Amino acid sequence: MMDFEALIDGYRRFRLGAYREQRERYDQLAQAQAPAVMVIACSDSRVDPTRVFDSGPGELFVLRNIANLVPPVSAISGQSSVAAAVEYAVTGLKVRHIVVFGHARCGGIQAALAGDFDNPVAGKHVHAWMEFIAPARDSVKAAAALSPDIDAQRALEQASVRLSIENLASYPFVAEALKAGRLQLHGVIFDIAEGSLRILDAKAGQYQAVPIDL
Template identity: 40%
Template sequence: MHDIARFIKGFQSFQKRFFCDDSSLYDILKGGQKPRTLVIACIDSRVDPAILTGSQPGELLVVRNVANLVPPYEPDAGLHGVSAALEHGVTRLEVEHIIVLGHACCGGIQTLMTLQEHQDQKTEFLGNWVRIADRARLQTLTDLGDKPTDLQQQACEQAAILVSLENLLTFPWVKQRVEAGTLFLHGWYFDLRTGDLMSYLPESGAFEPLAPRCW
């Protein structure tokens, strides 16, 4: 119950800041939202997009799932939560940027990297979900199969971001807007071990720091 009490106290601070001290932001937001950026992030409790970017309410449209994955475009009768969120953000809210935000020490990618080793440990949903990035795993093992597991893990985390960026372009209304120059895709990687935030640069084919370190 200690956590719940702390959460309530935290909400009271939020309420005081945005509704008691100055309600001007929510006076605007109650009329509707118009975020310019959609972030696809992991459910990991250590990697909150709004906290990492210092964003205010209404600035980010956030989709979170295990390992920040984007499935390919599959317009069938399935229940596609990520795809529905993308459709809402792109075609209705008309976001201008989509950021796929991956991170170090990702449990979802760790599960992906060890799937073949633990065939006896079946999962109901997790295994099938992370297989969205299976080509990232295969590429990592091809390139770094003789390297330490922590290096493989990081490489797969970053490669999975690229898989999601590629999958985004399988959605026709995403691809159309990207080609028209009205929507921009970004691959970011937060290294929670070092505090670095990096972005994938197609020119170099590598993840480069977005900001200098503060120390």
């Protein structure tokens, strides 16, 4: 199991390896960042969007939280790390794309379906956060009750990405950038076990696998 000292050892390898090899790039990044893409991903330790997309330093502006959720703007009251990060990405960095990066076997989605945090006393912060997908969760559970062959976990993972994209469009600065053609929203789901990536076709409402020659 990794401990803090292992992290420091990792830093030493980075400093003598990747940092040295890309020194010119890091010198440039020390002056400013200009990523064209923002990724909103899950905090799950098994899923790292920079690894999945094989991106280099400074290429992705990444926000991570439980179940890659974006609350609707109507739910924002006071401070919000999600709203602040999205606002900075769109109005400050002027990213051209925002990608909601979901993944298979998401622990947050699993907990939501199982009702692990339905008791707000047992886990009040997780409970409050996962309430953002409560309507989608309830719809999926109802459908699964009628059709036992439905994969509720997968269905809610997909619904969560769709919902976050819809919620992103509720922010005025996002809506303005979309209308002006300066911004595009995307949804993807990565499967840890298969290594597959599926992209949401917004018009069809379906996820299509990225073809790859193995």
